Amino acid sequence: MAGIYLHIPFCKQKCRYCDFVSFCNRTDVAEAYMACLLKEIEMRGKELKGKTFDTVYFGGGTPSVVDPNYIYAAMRQIKKYFTLAPRPEVTIELNPGTVNENKIAIYKRAGINRFSIGLQTAIDSQLEELGRIHTAREYLYCTSLLKGENFSTDVMLGIKGQSKEDVRKTIELAAGSGAKHISMYALQAEDGTPIYTDYLNGELPDEDEVAELYDYGRALLAEKGYARYEVSNFCKKGRESRHNLNYWKRGEYVGMGVSASSFFSGRRLINTTDLDEYMKCILSGFFPVIDSTEVREEDAKFEYVMLGLRTVYGVSAQEYRKQFASDWKKDFSAAYRKTQHFLLEEGDVTRIKDEYLFVQNQILSEYAK
Ligand code: SF4
Numbered sequence: 001m002a003g004i005y006l007h008i009p010f011c012k013q014k015c016r017y018c019d020f021v022s023f024c025n026r027t028d029v030a031e032a033y034m035a036c037l038l039k040e041i042e043m044r045g046k047e048l049k050g051k052t053f054d055t056v057y058f059g060g061g062t063p064s065v066v067d068p069n070y071i072y073a074a075m076r077q078i079k080k081y082f083t084l085a086p087r088p089e090v091t092i093e094l095n096p097g098t099v100n101e102n103k104i105a106i107y108k109r110a111g112i113n114r115f116s117i118g119l120q121t122a123i124d125s126q127l128e129e130l131g132r133i134h135t136a137r138e139y140l141y142c143t144s145l146l147k148g149e150n151f152s153t154d155v156m157l158g159i160k161g162q163s164k165e166d167v168r169k170t171i172e173l174a175a176g177s178g179a180k181h182i183s184m185y186a187l188q189a190e191d192g193t194p195i196y197t198d199y200l201n202g203e204l205p206d207e208d209e210v211a212e213l214y215d216y217g218r219a220l221l222a223e224k225g226y227a228r229y230e231v232s233n234f235c236k237k238g239r240e241s242r243h244n245l246n247y248w249k250r251g252e253y254v255g256m257g258v259s260a261s262s263f264f265s266g267r268r269l270i271n272t273t274d275l276d277e278y279m280k281c282i283l284s285g286f287f288p289v290i291d292s293t294e295v296r297e298e299d300a301k302f303e304y305v306m307l308g309l310r311t312v313y314g315v316s317a318q319e320y321r322k323q324f325a326s327d328w329k330k331d332f333s334a335a336y337r338k339t340q341h342f343l344l345e346e347g348d349v350t351r352i353k354d355e356y357l358f359v360q361n362q363i364l365s366e367y368a369k
Pocket residue numbers: 010011012013014015017018019020022060061062095
């Protein structure tokens with residue numbers, strides 16, 4: 001498997017918790033940026049001729065904030081310069097405050113067959129508190145345009161003042177609207193974002209409170225038929241995100257656009273996070289890469305184990321042996337011994353026990369030593 005990621009870095013307004021590479025005052029250059037993205041698609045496509053890609057993902061930023069014809073043109077360019085597998089999964093992230101019927105129709109014509117909607121919470125006062133531009137009602141309008149489509153909904157935990165009742169309302173809204181997939185993840189208060197001040201002031205729920213909300217949400221999702229396949233990801237049968245599964249299986253991917261990262265041919269590449277520098281590089285005919293690193297075998301082994309343990313699929317001893325010609329429990333013997341009581345052995349596969357998946361970071365940190 002291999003995936004294609006395209007970064008659309010524009011937003012209407014910066015959310016208070018956001019530390020993604022996104023710009024809310026640069027939509028004036030959206031047309032020029034998208035033209036550069038088309039050029040990068042051509043450059044990379046020529047370089048990676050011969051590889052087949054199974055998924056395409058438009059992320060951001062807010063891909064739905066730009067003219068939908070730009071997305072259409074980007075997909076046309078992908079089809080022209082890349083080889084896609086039959087029935088590729090093509091996803092676009094949507095912000096409910098930026099969609100309409102016309103946009104959805106153009107996305108579908110472009111070949112987009114999966115939508116990822118950022119709801120976060122069903123409580124309007126919390127949406128406002130987070131700096132989101134939409135209401136719960138606008139989420140419902142967005143999902144009404146996607147009746148029968150394969151869509152996912154993001155739910156956030158750890159919002160100021162959030163109760164179990166709020167989590168219940170949010171999950172019920174998402175499930176009731178027909179989401180086939182729900183991502184439920186904890187708010188990270190990153191240094192440098194406005195919400196970090198709330199964190200420093202002790203206004204956000206602490207780790208134990210978030211873990212309690214998570215357990216509550218997980219049980220409710222299970223009741224509603226959403227199975228967990230990764231710590232933050234739950235879905236109806238057969239609706240896993242193929243694009244994300246590829247990341248977790250350490251598959252290859254090519255990222256294009258400002259700040260996008262790639263992993264192919266044993267190297268990890270990162271594009272510049274500077275919008276103007278990105279466009280200058282592309283216009284001069286250069287890849288906007290600021291870092292290119294060959295992955296050493298010991299790093300590859302660590303990545304393989306770490307990514308495997310994040311999911312319910314765990315680490316397969318046989319698969320590991322096939323890739324690295326060694327035994328993963330021996331390669332990580334000290335960490336394995338220390339974390340064994342958190343792990344479940346199922347034949348050839350080792351995975352983190354269900355009840356510990358949410359605190360996986362503490363477990364995985366042992367493997368990083
Ligand atoms: S919509 Fe997403 S990318 Fe844009 S500011 Fe909010 S969190 Fe950041």
